[in-house]
Amino acid sequence: xxxxxxxxxxxxxxxxxxxxxxxxxxxxxxxxxxxxxxxxxxxxxxxxxxxxxxxxxxxxxxxxxxxxxxxxxxxxxxxxxxxxxxxxxxxxxxxxxxxxxxxxxxxxxxxxxxxxxxxxxxxxxxxxxxxxxxxxxxxxxxxxxxxxxxxxxxxxxxxxxxxxxxxxxxxxxxxxxxxxxxxxxxxxxxxxxxxxxxxxxxxxxxxxxx
Numbered sequence: 001x002x003x004x005x006x007x008x009x010x011x012x013x014x015x016x017x018x019x020x021x022x023x024x025x026x027x028x029x030x031x032x033x034x035x036x037x038x039x040x041x042x043x044x045x046x047x048x049x050x051x052x053x054x055x056x057x058x059x060x061x062x063x064x065x066x067x068x069x070x071x072x073x074x075x076x077x078x079x080x081x082x083x084x085x086x087x088x089x090x091x092x093x094x095x096x097x098x099x100x101x102x103x104x105x106x107x108x109x110x111x112x113x114x115x116x117x118x119x120x121x122x123x124x125x126x127x128x129x130x131x132x133x134x135x136x137x138x139x140x141x142x143x144x145x146x147x148x149x150x151x152x153x154x155x156x157x158x159x160x161x162x163x164x165x166x167x168x169x170x171x172x173x174x175x176x177x178x179x180x181x182x183x184x185x186x187x188x189x190x191x192x193x194x195x196x197x198x199x200x201x202x203x204x205x206x207x208x209x210x
Contacts, residue, residue, distance in 0.1 A: 020177045020178040020179040021088040021089075021177075022078065022081075022088050022089050022091075022092035023092075023177045024177050024178070024179045024183065025074055025077060025078050025081075026078075026092075026163060027163050027164075027166065027167050027177065027183060028070075028074050028183045028186065028187075029071065029074045029075060029078070030156070030159070030160055030163035030164060031163075031164065031167065031183060031184075031187055032067055032070050032071045032074060032187055032190070033071060033156065033160070034160065034164065035067050035187060035191070036064070036067050036068065036071055037153065039060060039063060039064050039067065040064070040149075042056075042060055043057065043060040043061060043064065046060065054205045055202055055203075055205045055206075056202075057205070058121055058198075058201055058202045058204060058205040059198045059201070059202035060198070061114070061117045061118070061121065061201075062118070062121065062194065062197040062198040062200070062201035062202065063191070063194040063195060063197070063198040064114060064194060065114060065118065065193070065194050065197050066189075066190035066191055066192070066193035066194030066195075066197070067187070067190045067191060067194060068110060068114055069190065069193075070186060070187065070190040072107055072110070072111075075103070075107070076107075079094075079103075082094055096155065098151070098155070099151075099152065099155055102148055102151060102152070105144075105148055106145075106148040106149065106152055109141055109144045109145035109148055109149075110145055110149075112137075112141040112144075112145070113138065113141040113142050113145045116134055116137050116138035116141055117138055118201075119134055120134055120135060120138055121201050121204045121205075122201075122204065167180050167183065167184075
């Protein structure tokens with residue numbers, strides 16, 4: 001007696017999500033991280049000649065807002081899914097203990113350095129908060145952010161080529177994790193949102209006095 005053949009199911013797991021679960025989330029975070037790494041490197045370059053490159057410092061600073069929000073969102077989403085015990089994320093596991101311990105401080109430092117930078121862009125002159133000028137707080141938060149981000153980047157750098165190649169090169173690895181178009185779309189959308197802010201905020205550099 002021959003048993004009837006059962007057609008393989010191509011449905012995704014119920015809790016994989018539009019980004020295709022933790023693997024898709026990890027690829028989105030990596031892709032956004034590379035974009036941010038390039039933008040922050042360019043922003044850091046403007047510090048070498050800030051007087052002459054203030055316009056570009058403003059433009060890049062406002063442009064960063066979109067990708068930074070996406071990166072924080074993807075990271076917080078992963079932690080939320082993990083700690084609410086969604087099984088694909090539980091099986092994926094948490095980041096290394098060191099990265100988990102500095103994670104909240106990295107997010108806080110990123111929000112602070114971007115937030116104080118945006119406030120400096122909006123204000124024509126740096127205001128004083130709690131006895132410290134906003135410019136001082138911006139510089140101080142940058143130092144803390146740079147230290148935390150160095151650890152963060154060095155920890156994830158070895159995995160970036162694999163994660164980026166998996167989505168960039170068509171093949172089994174890319175097809176195995178759905179949501180590729182959505183991931184690229186979210187990154188482009190974040191850059192578009194940042195570009196709108198940059199187009200508005202870059203010209204504010206001409207009105208700010210140091």
